[in-house]
Amino acid sequence: MPRIHHAQQEIQFKVVYYGPGLGGKTTNLEQIHKRSNPAHRGKLVSLTTESERTLFFDLLPIELGTFRDYQVRVHLCTVPGQIALDETRRLVLRNVDGIVFVVDSQPERLDANTMSLRNLEANLLLQGDDPSRMPLVVQYNKRDLPRALSTAVLRKELGISDDVKQVEAAAVRGDGVFETFKEITKACMAVVGDPREKPEGRSISSLPDALNASLFPLAAAGPVEEDVARNYAARYGVEIAKAPRVPRFGAAS
Ligand SMILES: Nc1nc2c(ncn2[C@@H]2O[C@H](COP(=O)(O)OP(=O)(O)O)[C@@H](O)[C@H]2O)c(=O)[nH]1
Ligand SMILES: [Mg+2]
Numbered sequence: 001m002p003r004i005h006h007a008q009q010e011i012q013f014k015v016v017y018y019g020p021g022l023g024g025k026t027t028n029l030e031q032i033h034k035r036s037n038p039a040h041r042g043k044l045v046s047l048t049t050e051s052e053r054t055l056f057f058d059l060l061p062i063e064l065g066t067f068r069d070y071q072v073r074v075h076l077c078t079v080p081g082q083i084a085l086d087e088t089r090r091l092v093l094r095n096v097d098g099i100v101f102v103v104d105s106q107p108e109r110l111d112a113n114t115m116s117l118r119n120l121e122a123n124l125l126l127q128g129d130d131p132s133r134m135p136l137v138v139q140y141n142k143r144d145l146p147r148a149l150s151t152a153v154l155r156k157e158l159g160i161s162d163d164v165k166q167v168e169a170a171a172v173r174g175d176g177v178f179e180t181f182k183e184i185t186k187a188c189m190a191v192v193g194d195p196r197e198k199p200e201g202r203s204i205s206s207l208p209d210a211l212n213a214s215l216f217p218l219a220a221a222g223p224v225e226e227d228v229a230r231n232y233a234a235r236y237g238v239e240i241a242k243a244p245r246v247p248r249f250g251a252a253s
Contacts, residue, residue, distance in 0.1 A: 002097050002188060003202040004070075004195050011067065011195055013188050013205070014075045014095055018120050019102035020112035021081025024141040024171040028102065029060045029076055031177040036062060056080065057092045064185060070195045074185060081116065090123050097205040098135035098188040100180055101215075102171075103158065105140050105148035110157055117158065121216045122233035125224050132210040132220045135187035137165045139180045144170035161214035 002013030017025040026046065033044040042061035057077050064072040079089040101120065103113050124131040138160055140151050149157075151168060160166065165183050169176025191205050192198065213220035218232055 002192055002205065004192070004198050004200060006196075006200055009070045010073065011070045011192060012073045012075070013097035014077065015098045015100060015184050015188065016093055016096045017076065017078040017100045017102055018089075018093075018116065019081065020104055020109055020116045023081065023102045023104035023109070023113075023116075024169075025078040025081070025102050026058050027171040028100070028139075028141075028169075028177050028180070029058050029078060031171060031174045032062070032076065032181060033060055035174060035178070039063075040065075056088055067189065068195060072189070074188075076181075081112075086119070086123070089119070090127065093123055093127060095202065096124075096129070096134070097191070098137075098184045100137050100139055100184050102139050102141050103154060105142045105151075105154060106145060107147060107149050110149070110154075113154075113158060117215060119233070121219055122229050124216075125219055125229040126226065126233070129204065130206055130210075130219055131216040132213045133206040133208075134212065135184060135191060135205060135207060136212050136215075137167060137180055137184045137187065138215075139167050139169050139171075139176065141169045141171050141176075143168045143175070144173060159214050159217075163209075163211040163213070164215060165211075 002011050004011055017028055019025055029044060033041060040063040044058065044060045046058045057079060060076040062074050062076060064074060066072065077092050079092045099120070101117065121131050124134065140154055142148055151166070154160070165187065167176050167180045167183060169180060171177050187207070188205065191207060210220055218224060
């Protein structure tokens, strides 16, 4: 669950845009930045290489207004897509409350989408989160491209069931960007419920139902041990160099 501060009457949560490299994650944040009221947003901080690829991450703070007298603030972050930057992805994923998975609809990126989903599943498991219960929205991006695969094909290939919230987008034109943002915020706020009744500080963001089970088969099957998650990651070509924290998944809830 997001972080709650009762004295300041504040709710904070963190949404991470995940997905394969060059799928449009940074573009989503740029569009939100460009089209939101300057009074309600912070700076868009991006750390990129000379060729404009995300090296570390992007960060955009947004004020959502008040809910039951609590100020709601969200931090939007992106991860770098390149396989080699897995440690950075794990850093960005820490304390995540919601995920937007940005699918690149181009046929030649199908494997990259799958790989990124498996990578997301492994990384969430390794930090003790249950991916099947994490607030999540799948965004089918680049719908403007004539060669884009149909969403029916993408759904089938990526194993996405009707339970998963899905939005079509052409982020470069701004289409679907705010709808995606709205849906993920809604899902994150659903975890909070009435903030006045919730404990101070942060707890795990987890929905009562395993809505994302179709996307994360390993997590959906039940509690996962750390070595299983590591083997799973390795099977999908994910390098896990350093020992992560001991997972909480299985112990909590
Ligand atoms: N045609 C098209 N290009 C897009 C779209 N979204 C992003 N792009 C382009 O894809 C490239 C990679 O986007 P970027 O946001 O940097 O991807 P990231 O690696 O996921 O952060 C850029 O050249 C974008 O302009 C889209 O909806 N349609
Ligand atoms: Mg980027």
